[in-house]
Amino acid sequence: MEYTLSEEEQSCPECGSKMHLIGYDERREIDIIPASVKVVVHAQGIYGCRRCEKENTHVLVKKAEVPAPVIKGGAASASSIAHIMTQKYMQGVPVIPPGALVHQRGNKA
Numbered sequence: 001m002e003y004t005l006s007e008e009e010q011s012c013p014e015c016g017s018k019m020h021l022i023g024y025d026e027r028r029e030i031d032i033i034p035a036s037v038k039v040v041v042h043a044q045g046i047y048g049c050r051r052c053e054k055e056n057t058h059v060l061v062k063k064a065e066v067p068a069p070v071i072k073g074g075a076a077s078a079s080s081i082a083h084i085m086t087q088k089y090m091q092g093v094p095v096i097p098p099g100a101l102v103h104q105r106g107n108k109a
Contacts, residue, residue: 025046029074
């Protein structure tokens with residue numbers, strides 16, 4: 001999933017020029033759909049102003065908004081947490097760490 005700034009938000013607040021995409025901050029989380037597991041990559045667009053860079057003025061960097069993870073710094077999505085809680089507390093299944101589950105099924109987190 002990619003999160004980017006709208007055209008209006010790509011305007012440099014320092015000089016008014018259009019900002020360009022510098023790169024992305026990525027966060028990976030494990031998403032469990034019953035009988036399947038997938039890794040969802042959240043790519044957060046990072047923008048900078050070329051004009052400010054060339055003129056060596058204050059270089060401002062903006063990032064697109066991205067939804068916060070359910071657990072800060074964690075890779076678990078809401079659906080994977082719900083799945084694990086259901087398995088453990090309603091069905092009495094021993095907890096397998098989600099990372100191990102991903103590797104068992106041949107995916108890379």
